[in-house]
Amino acid sequence: MNSKILELQQIKREFIMGTETVRALKGVSFDVHAGEFVTIMGSSGSGKTTLLNLLGCLDKPTAGNYLLDGVDVGNLSRNELARLRNRKIGFVFQAYNLLPRTSALENVELPLFYNPSLSASERKDKAVKALEAVKLADRLDHTPSQLSGGQQQRVAIARALVNQPVMILADEATGNLDTRTSYEIMSLMQDLNKEGKTIVFVTHEPDIAAFSNRTVMLRDGKVVKDTVNENVRSAKEALESLPPADDY
Amino acid sequence: MSAINLVRIALRALQRNKLRAFLTMLGIIIGVAAVIAMVAIGEGSKESIQSQLSAMGSNMITILPSSNVSGGVRIEGASFQSLTIVDVKAIQKNAEHVSAVSPVSSTKGQAIYGALNWPTSLQGVAPSYFDIRKLEVADGVSFTDADVATAAKVCVLGKTVINNLFPSGESPVGKVIRLNSIPLQVIGTLVPKGQSSFGQDQDDIILTPYTTVQKRILATIYFQSIYASAVSEGTSAQATDEITEILRETHRLRPGDENNFQVRTMEELIKTLSSTSSLLTVLLTAIAGISLVIGGIGIMNIMYVSVTERTREIGLRMSVGARGVDILLQFLVEAIIISVTGGIIGVILGVTTAQVITLTLGWPTIVSESSIVLSFMVCALTGVFFGYYPAQAASRLDPIEALRYE
Ligand SMILES: Nc1ncnc2c1ncn2[C@@H]1O[C@H](COP(=O)(O)OP(=O)(O)OP(=O)(O)O)[C@@H](O)[C@H]1O
Numbered sequence: 344m345n346s347k348i349l350e351l352q353q354i355k356r357e358f359i360m361g362t363e364t365v366r367a368l369k370g371v372s373f374d375v376h377a378g379e380f381v382t383i384m385g386s387s388g389s390g391k392t393t394l395l396n397l398l399g400c401l402d403k404p405t406a407g408n409y410l411l412d413g414v415d416v417g418n419l420s421r422n423e424l425a426r427l428r429n430r431k432i433g434f435v436f437q438a439y440n441l442l443p444r445t446s447a448l449e450n451v452e453l454p455l456f457y458n459p460s461l462s463a464s465e466r467k468d469k470a471v472k473a474l475e476a477v478k479l480a481d482r483l484d485h486t487p488s489q490l491s492g493g494q495q496q497r498v499a500i501a502r503a504l505v506n507q508p509v510m511i512l513a514d515e516a517t518g519n520l521d522t523r524t525s526y527e528i529m530s531l532m533q534d535l536n537k538e539g540k541t542i543v544f545v546t547h548e549p550d551i552a553a554f555s556n557r558t559v560m561l562r563d564g565k566v567v568k569d570t571v572n573e574n575v576r577s578a579k580e581a582l583e584s585l586p587p588a589d590d591y
Numbered sequence: 592m593s594a595i596n597l598v599r600i601a602l603r604a605l606q607r608n609k610l611r612a613f614l615t616m617l618g619i620i621i622g623v624a625a626v627i628a629m630v631a632i633g634e635g636s637k638e639s640i641q642s643q644l645s646a647m648g649s650n651m652i653t654i655l656p657s658s659n660v661s662g663g664v665r666i667e668g669a670s671f672q673s674l675t676i677v678d679v680k681a682i683q684k685n686a687e688h689v690s691a692v693s694p695v696s697s698t699k700g701q702a703i704y705g706a707l708n709w710p711t712s713l714q715g716v717a718p719s720y721f722d723i724r725k726l727e728v729a730d731g732v733s734f735t736d737a738d739v740a741t742a743a744k745v746c747v748l749g750k751t752v753i754n755n756l757f758p759s760g761e762s763p764v765g766k767v768i769r770l771n772s773i774p775l776q777v778i779g780t781l782v783p784k785g786q787s788s789f790g791q792d793q794d795d796i797i798l799t800p801y802t803t804v805q806k807r808i809l810a811t812i813y814f815q816s817i818y819a820s821a822v823s824e825g826t827s828a829q830a831t832d833e834i835t836e837i838l839r840e841t842h843r844l845r846p847g848d849e850n851n852f853q854v855r856t857m858e859e860l861i862k863t864l865s866s867t868s869s870l871l872t873v874l875l876t877a878i879a880g881i882s883l884v885i886g887g888i889g890i891m892n893i894m895y896v897s898v899t900e901r902t903r904e905i906g907l908r909m910s911v912g913a914r915g916v917d918i919l920l921q922f923l924v925e926a927i928i929i930s931v932t933g934g935i936i937g938v939i940l941g942v943t944t945a946q947v948i949t950l951t952l953g954w955p956t957i958v959s960e961s962s963i964v965l966s967f968m969v970c971a972l973t974g975v976f977f978g979y980y981p982a983q984a985a986s987r988l989d990p991i992e993a994l995r996y997e
């Protein structure tokens with residue numbers, strides 16, 4: 344349980360924009376153990392999304408090593424990376440990235456299409472269960488344009504859960520949600536964490552960070568603080584302590 | 592990824608963009624249909640010209656006077672006078688491969704009957720001319736060698752002449768018409784032949800013994816042409832050689848002298864004409880080919896746009912685990928579905944168009960298999976190539992780059 348699932352060693356990521364070089368990450372090193380619930384915090388532009396993309400094997404560092412489950416990701420082929428993203432990682436994008444004109448159900452099914460061991464009915468079962476978990480069971484046939492921002496966010500979360508990954512990476516997954524729904528999502532995350540899934544959750548709300556057991560602070564592409572949260576708040580209790588939903 | 596999954600993903604993607612898929616298909620449909628219809632028109636007209644010519648008698652041989660060098664001056668063929676009755680008799684007597692021969696001495700004139708008149712062509716021929724040209728008498732009789740011997744004032748009328756001189760429908764047989772002030776008794780009528788493939792009315796004609804024209808109207812001993820029939824289609828080359836030899840003798844040409852006549856077989860004429868209509872086919876095919884190229888460019892454009900527009904989708908699919916090859920196959924299958932469906936509809940539309948043209952305009956059409964195969968292949972391959980190529984480019988991007996694409 345206490346093995347290192349993620350190891351970051353002096354990770355740098357630079358973007359070359361014509362003659363200028365934007366240094367989004369300037370040497371980030373930290374480890375994440377299996378079963379941890381880590382939040383990454385930092386102000387806008389501090390490099391949170393850039394870091395999470397690297398963790399999700401969507402992007403490659405300019406310099407430094409990234410080990411996932413002890414394997415140096417830099418040495419993997421494109422196909423091996425694709426398989427890794429499909430089976431091990433559930434990614435929630437800051438911008439949702441749902442397929443337009445496609446029902447919620449089909450959007451959630453998408454990762455399963457790239458897993459040949461599943462039959463059509465298994466695929467549908469899993470997708471429906473994932474949507475039930477984010478409380479969207481009654482919106483299976485709705486397309487993204489027929490859903491609110493928060494509902495789209497939840498479809499994106501369902502899509503990240505559907506393949507039962509060992510690790511969930513979420514970029515501001517509660518950014519567009521009201522307090523109650525945010526807490527519901529965090530409660531879901533805590534349940535998933537209890538099942539043994541490792542979670543890395545980007546947010547800039549300290550309120551949300553309180554539900555995790557560790558917080559990494561980024562500033563200007565560098566880790567400035569890495570604290571373990573001694574008394575983790577239970578999202579379920581927080582939900583119960585909210586005033587009952589009024590019928591306004 | 593399994594084939595079923597692949598087809599399912601592709602079909603769902605097409606369903607999401609029905610209009611775009613249809614527009615892409617439209618380019619292919621029009622390109623394929625245009626080529627098939629155009630080529631069908633070209634081939635059809637070629638075939639019909641050929642069959643009409645064969646109906647005229649494929650073992651027919653024409654002998655025309657021709658310009659040879661006469662004191663260094665070339666004289667126009669028609670005005671050159673070299674064919675006489677001596678030539679006709681010599682051919683009749685000595686050519687083994689010739690079954691029939693007839694001179695032609697023709698003139699233009701105003702045919703008059705009662706108050707009606709009609710400008711037409713008077714052809715002086717021998718009775719054997721009917722066999723050579725496959726002419727048949729409908730009513731009455733044809734003239735005989737005896738009529739030729741006496742330069743009898745008798746004639747056989749073509750349908751157009753009858754229609755204009757005898758509009759009330761009465762039988763012209765036995766009546767006397769006048770042509771260039773010569774009275775001619777109508778002894779027969781011709782079975783109509785209709786228009787020739789050159790657009791000439793073959794029924795606008797009066798036939799009479801050649802002696803009548805030569806002696807009573809033109810006062811000449813020369814003929815405009817001589818028509819002959821080879822014994823069979825296969826012997827027309829030998830017949831031509833024989834005739835050439837005989838005429839060189841009767842014209843007293845020395846070895847090395849140029850012929851002052853031309854001998855033409857129907858076969859040569861058929862060849863010349865089919866090469867002209869082949870040119871027409873080539874021309875139509877070229878036009879169709881251009882429309883195919885334009886259609887192809889349309890396909891390229893839409894395919895290219897549709898793939899680049901979907902770069903984000905590609906990025907998303909890769910980020911949830913699609914490999915480069917999955918993306919490629921998806922777009923390939925989409926392109927194949929669009930191209931093949933469009934191609935099939937195009938073939939159906941092209942064949943139908945050809946039939947509609949035949950039914951409404953009366954143009955003969957022949958749908959050739961090669962045009963179907965060729966146009967189908969060109970469109971399908973264009974579609975597949977230009978669906979595949981940008982997809983391949985996109986599948987090589989990193990997922991995050993593709994997602995960030997605008
Ligand atoms: N593709 C790119 N090209 C150029 N610069 C980039 C690119 N991606 C990110 N950056 C730059 O890297 C820095 C970090 O960006 P990043 O998106 O990681 O910030 P963030 O912490 O997620 O911010 P936010 O809270 O607003 O989402 C920014 O200065 C940004 O402009």
Ligand SMILES: [Mg+2]
Binds near residue numbers: 391393437514
């Ligand atoms: Mg961000």
